[in-house]
Amino acid sequence: MSLLRFEDVRQSYGAEEVLRGISFEMDRGDVEVVIGPSGSGKSTMLRCVNRLTEVDAGTIYLDGEAITTPDTDVNDLRRRVGMVFQDFNLFAHRTALGNVTLGLEEVLDYPREEARTEAMAQLERVGLADQADSYPAELSGGQKQRVGIARALAMDPELMLFDEPTSALDPELIGDVLAVMRDLAEEGMTMLCVTHEMGFARSAASTVSFLDGGQVVERGPPARLFESPANERTGEFLERLTSLHGGEQ
Amino acid sequence: MSTEAADEPGEPATARGSVGVELGRRPLFYAVLGPFWAWLVVRWVHDWVLAPELNVTARETFFPTASLVAAGTTLRGAGAPAPVAGLLDWLAGGMDFVALGVEALPQLAAGAWATIVLTVVSILAGLVLAVPLSVARVYGGRAARYPALAVTELIRGTPLLAQLFVLYFGLGLTQYVREVPGVGVAVLPDTAVVVALIGFTINSAAYQSEYIRSALLSVDSGQLTAGRAIGLSKVDAIRHVVLPQGLRFAIPGWSNELVYLIKYSSLASFITVRELFFRAEEIGNATYRFVEVYTVAALFYIALVISASAVMSYVEGRVAIPGLGGKGRR
Numbered sequence: 001m002s003l004l005r006f007e008d009v010r011q012s013y014g015a016e017e018v019l020r021g022i023s024f025e026m027d028r029g030d031v032e033v034v035i036g037p038s039g040s041g042k043s044t045m046l047r048c049v050n051r052l053t054e055v056d057a058g059t060i061y062l063d064g065e066a067i068t069t070p071d072t073d074v075n076d077l078r079r080r081v082g083m084v085f086q087d088f089n090l091f092a093h094r095t096a097l098g099n100v101t102l103g104l105e106e107v108l109d110y111p112r113e114e115a116r117t118e119a120m121a122q123l124e125r126v127g128l129a130d131q132a133d134s135y136p137a138e139l140s141g142g143q144k145q146r147v148g149i150a151r152a153l154a155m156d157p158e159l160m161l162f163d164e165p166t167s168a169l170d171p172e173l174i175g176d177v178l179a180v181m182r183d184l185a186e187e188g189m190t191m192l193c194v195t196h197e198m199g200f201a202r203s204a205a206s207t208v209s210f211l212d213g214g215q216v217v218e219r220g221p222p223a224r225l226f227e228s229p230a231n232e233r234t235g236e237f238l239e240r241l242t243s244l245h246g247g248e249q
Numbered sequence: 250m251s252t253e254a255a256d257e258p259g260e261p262a263t264a265r266g267s268v269g270v271e272l273g274r275r276p277l278f279y280a281v282l283g284p285f286w287a288w289l290v291v292r293w294v295h296d297w298v299l300a301p302e303l304n305v306t307a308r309e310t311f312f313p314t315a316s317l318v319a320a321g322t323t324l325r326g327a328g329a330p331a332p333v334a335g336l337l338d339w340l341a342g343g344m345d346f347v348a349l350g351v352e353a354l355p356q357l358a359a360g361a362w363a364t365i366v367l368t369v370v371s372i373l374a375g376l377v378l379a380v381p382l383s384v385a386r387v388y389g390g391r392a393a394r395y396p397a398l399a400v401t402e403l404i405r406g407t408p409l410l411a412q413l414f415v416l417y418f419g420l421g422l423t424q425y426v427r428e429v430p431g432v433g434v435a436v437l438p439d440t441a442v443v444v445a446l447i448g449f450t451i452n453s454a455a456y457q458s459e460y461i462r463s464a465l466l467s468v469d470s471g472q473l474t475a476g477r478a479i480g481l482s483k484v485d486a487i488r489h490v491v492l493p494q495g496l497r498f499a500i501p502g503w504s505n506e507l508v509y510l511i512k513y514s515s516l517a518s519f520i521t522v523r524e525l526f527f528r529a530e531e532i533g534n535a536t537y538r539f540v541e542v543y544t545v546a547a548l549f550y551i552a553l554v555i556s557a558s559a560v561m562s563y564v565e566g567r568v569a570i571p572g573l574g575g576k577g578r579r
């Protein structure tokens with residue numbers, strides 16, 4: 001059974017329909033990369049999965065269970081679905097370690113010491129154990145984002161959502177974050193990633209979706225979609241992306 | 250990326266002013282404030298612990314003024330020629346001035362205690378009320394937002410003195426207060442004090458909730474989202490993520506409120522609370538030397554205000570977090 005399934009999901013802000021019937025599914029361990037122009041609804045699509053945004057029609061299933069129903073336990077859903085933000089959103093008043101322990105202590109009810117141990121293990125995983133006592137303002141963008149990933153991983157999620165995790169980063173810092181994401185993918189984490197890092201998509205993605213105007217215009221394995229896009233709009237978008245980024249890394 | 254810049258809170262639009270906040274950091278002032286507080290504490294301990302059987306007006310000052318007064322009399326009676334006599338007269342007047350000020354000190358010390366208690370208790374109790382009020386304003390649904398708004402505007406829109414009068418004369422709160430255990434004995438010697446505390450607490454809660462509200466609004470909205478995204482309930486996310494940041498942003502406004510409350514607490518004299526201003530007025534009425542005694546009382550207020558500012562600077566420094574407001578650590 002698929003881990004995540006969208007079934008004709010629609011969402012509007014006022015009169016503007018942002019998601020216009022999204023359907024797809026991904027299996028446990030899949031890495032789905034979503035690409036698409038700005039405003040095409042990529043963020044909205046991710047936010048529907050953990051109910052930061054409510055869908056207007058259609059259903060999203062997590063592990064076979066509808067999660068867009070009124071009686072879904074939203075807090076529990078969010079515990080099960082980790083999210084990594086474009087602009088990090090680290091808790092500014094807490095150290096790197098404190099960012100990771102908050103959910104452990106307040107959501108999972110870990111005792112203080114155990115939360116600390118677990119959080120250190122997560123920071124270790126993203127290569128930041130030595131920055132445990134730094135505040136967000138004292139970290140580089142790449143470090144912040146890795147703390148953001150550790151914070152989400154600490155909740156032991158079944159699915160991770162990444163919303164352009166590297167697009168706020170200086171180019172030289174992107175690599176560290178992508179490396180952590182690659183490791184995660186190799187460990188078998190199920191990941192739904194909005195990213196325009198085509199190198200990452202090529203090497204880590206099981207499937208790439210091209211979203212435009214609130215619809216999945218084209219979907220397929222990265223090699224096929226990048227080399228021979230079937231849809232005209234996909235081709236145009238990829239061309240612009242390549243010229244903008246100056247090719248692959 | 251944008252978080253550092255976006256988090257910077259503006260000066261809250263509701264600030265009543267920023268008097269004294271700057272002064273609190275100069276070492277020179279500690280040289281004056283140190284002895285002032287040392288004397289004040291010794292005075293309180295002496296008057297209420299060591300010699301409680303005397304009433305305040307009977308209390309002797311620690312600094313005898315007899316020689317000063319005598320010197321003044323001598324100068325006046327010296328019979329010097331005209332221009333010199335004028336100068337001597339003027340000197341003698343200065344000595345009388347100081348003498349009266351010094352004689353007023355024991356009573357003003359007692360009044361300062363009441364002023365400090367009124368201020369500290371009201372600001373802290375006000376904070377306890379202001380936090381839920383401001384959270385209701387910012388994050389509450391209609392049912393919470395509008396009542397909170399109404400209460401805040403009602404209190405901020407009417408004079409504090411009128412509020413005290415309503416509590417004291419209008420509602421006759423003293424009757425009920427007298428029933429409360431502890432009132433009338435040493436802890437709360439005076440029912441009027443309790444009424445004043447209630448009035449100041451409510452008033453300060455309204456102002457503080459405005460400071461905190463604008464501080465909460467300056468917390469980046471992504472913070473709450475991130476809190477919710479790890480599974481925190483809205484209340485928990487506000488409590489553990491938004492409030493710790495918002496309350497830090499509110500410290501400068503809060504310091505102003507503290508400074509204002511010190512001065513506004515003098516309004517309690519209108520409902521017979523024997524705080525600093527009341528004592529000064531009492532002495533003035535008895536001696537007709539209003540200028541002298543009000544000058545000394547003003548010095549007391551200035552000392553209290555600067556001390557409060559110094560304490561708040563210290564607190565602000567202690568809770569400062571890199572990148573999150575605070576002084577010099579941005």
Ligand SMILES: Nc1ncnc2c1ncn2[C@@H]1O[C@H](COP(=O)(O)OP(=O)(O)O)[C@@H](O)[C@H]1O
Pocket residue numbers: 013018036037038039040041042043044045
């Ligand atoms: N909170 C919101 N209120 C109103 N419109 C929104 C909101 N969030 C997004 N939108 C609109 O929805 C559309 C899709 O936004 P988004 O999902 O953020 O796109 P993307 O992430 O692909 O750039 C955009 O046109 C945007 O203006």
Ligand SMILES: [Mg+2]
Pocket residue numbers: 042043044163164
């Ligand atoms: Mg987006």
